[in-house]
Amino acid sequence: MNLLDKAQAIQGEITEIRRHLHQYPELSGQEYETGDYICRKLGEWGIPFERGVADTGVVALIEGGKAEASSGTVALRADMDALPMEEITGLPFASCRPGVMHSCGHDGHTAIALGAGKLLWDMREELAGNVKLFFQPAEETTGGALRMIRQGCLESPHVSHVLGLHMDPSLPCGEVEFRHGKMMASSDEFTIRLTGRGCHGAHPEKGCDAIAMAAQIVTALQTVVSRGISPVNSAVVTVGMIHAGTAGNAIAQTAELTGIIRCLDPQTRSLLQNRVREITEHTALAFGGRGELIIRPSYSALINDDAVTDTMIGVASSLLGAHHVHRMEAPDMGTEDFSFFAQERPSCFWHLGCGIPGREVNYDIHNPAFELDENCLPIGVAVQTAGVLALLSESTATSEQL
Numbered sequence: 001m002n003l004l005d006k007a008q009a010i011q012g013e014i015t016e017i018r019r020h021l022h023q024y025p026e027l028s029g030q031e032y033e034t035g036d037y038i039c040r041k042l043g044e045w046g047i048p049f050e051r052g053v054a055d056t057g058v059v060a061l062i063e064g065g066k067a068e069a070s071s072g073t074v075a076l077r078a079d080m081d082a083l084p085m086e087e088i089t090g091l092p093f094a095s096c097r098p099g100v101m102h103s104c105g106h107d108g109h110t111a112i113a114l115g116a117g118k119l120l121w122d123m124r125e126e127l128a129g130n131v132k133l134f135f136q137p138a139e140e141t142t143g144g145a146l147r148m149i150r151q152g153c154l155e156s157p158h159v160s161h162v163l164g165l166h167m168d169p170s171l172p173c174g175e176v177e178f179r180h181g182k183m184m185a186s187s188d189e190f191t192i193r194l195t196g197r198g199c200h201g202a203h204p205e206k207g208c209d210a211i212a213m214a215a216q217i218v219t220a221l222q223t224v225v226s227r228g229i230s231p232v233n234s235a236v237v238t239v240g241m242i243h244a245g246t247a248g249n250a251i252a253q254t255a256e257l258t259g260i261i262r263c264l265d266p267q268t269r270s271l272l273q274n275r276v277r278e279i280t281e282h283t284a285l286a287f288g289g290r291g292e293l294i295i296r297p298s299y300s301a302l303i304n305d306d307a308v309t310d311t312m313i314g315v316a317s318s319l320l321g322a323h324h325v326h327r328m329e330a331p332d333m334g335t336e337d338f339s340f341f342a343q344e345r346p347s348c349f350w351h352l353g354c355g356i357p358g359r360e361v362n363y364d365i366h367n368p369a370f371e372l373d374e375n376c377l378p379i380g381v382a383v384q385t386a387g388v389l390a391l392l393s394e395s396t397a398t399s400e401q402l
Contacts, residue, residue: 003386004319006119007378013118014377017041018111019093025082025100025107028141031056034080034110038135041114047121047133054147056080058135061157062120064127064392071129072160072395074388075153077341078113079106079139088368103370105167105354108377110135112165112352115381120388129392130157134341143299145337154344161308161391162341163384164349169362171326171353173373176316176383178350179328180309184302185234185262186269187335188295192217192280194244196289198253207251208288211244214255217291218242220279221259228275235263235272236333262333264301302339305346311394312348315386320379348387352380 001009026034035056042049042060049060057080064071087094087101095101117133134153138144153159171177194214199207218239229235237259244255261272277293284291316325328351338349354372355362363369 004382007381011378014111014115015374018107021107022102023093025102028081028138031080031137054144056137060133062131064129065125066128073130073157074391075132075159075162076113077134077164078109079136104365112380116384119385128396143337145340162345162347164338165352167354168351169355172355173376175353177326177328180306182264182331184336185333186301187298188261191294192257193292194255199251201249210252210255213287217283224275299335299337300339304348308346308348311390312387315390316383
């Protein structure tokens with residue numbers, strides 16, 4: 001059997017895994033039962049694993065029978081956490097936990113990684129390298145990927161490549177999508193704190209108006225992207241909240257603005273941070289007040305490796321047919337903490353179509369009515385497994401040439 005046939009042969013098992021995870025979702029950092037369930041499955045198959053990576057994460061290792069010291073190790077990453085959302089699908093395996101739902105498809109990601117692990121374990125004696133499975137917590141909140149990396153998941157043995165995927169209901173089941181290079185944005189949250197001098201609204205000359213400062217800063221921030229960034233380089237500076245003032249007849253002494261900065265490369269990220277800081281401090285000073293910018297860095301930009309992406313496009317085309325493999329036209333300004341893996345190792349993150357054919361509306365991820373076509377699960381298993389085999393083969397050929 002080819003890999004797609006092998007994946008379809010275990011479709012019932014991986015579907016059962018996905019439905020169990022869907023029924024018992026857990027929020028970011030609380031994935032203890034999810035981790036226990038994953039470990040039980042790995043244990044049933046005999047795959048060695050380590051618990052407690054980044055608290056609730058799991059790392060499994062499949063050592064290839066033909067692996068040598070110079071062989072590569074390819075990792076498959078699956079995120080495990082759910083969202084704080086009340087499910088309204090009415091599915092027989094809908095979430096039994098009020099206010100918690102797998103509305104981003106992470107249950108499917110985990111089932112696919114387990115399915116790929118099962119296939120690779122069964123062919124371990126023929127593997128010319130090793131495979132790691134990363135079951136990662138807290139993608140939706142605090143960036144569990146970075147914590148796993150800091151705790152050594154990319155070493156012992158040294159990981160050469162990382163593959164990840166995400167469900168995409170805008171693509172019908174059976175279709176997949178890839179993008180070379182810049183795929184998703186970095187994100188920084190910021191708070192601007194302005195301090196002026198309060199006074200009676202009838203005597204504005206006695207005060208220093210924090211609201212007037214805030215208004216000018218918001219207006220000036222609109223030029224950071226429109227006049228400071230090339231039109232062909234996507235970036236966003238958004239102020240989403242302003243809190244200021246206590247009475248309609250009083251000049252506000254303080255104001256606080258909260259927003260986000262998003263872009264697609266480290267250089268632009270640094271430029272945007274500096275410009276927001278300069279506008280904040282200098283505008284406040286011009287009004288006679290004081291401005292402070294606090295930046296809370298979040299996820300990095302997700303930048304795929306071109307060579308690894310070419311490999312994945314090749315294996316997907318061979319398995320599914322080239323007409324089912326699509327190129328993502330433009331980057332997504334959303335975020336994804338797989339970016340931390342892609343910063344450390346040549347990687348590819350891709351989209352797996354999960355839209356249900358014939359549906360008038362396939363609800364987007366993060367929607368309480370989100371559903372996926374479970375026929376996408378063996379497709380994900382087959383493509384990820386084929387990608388691992390191809391990358392291990394390339395690593396072996398490179399080491400032999402050296």
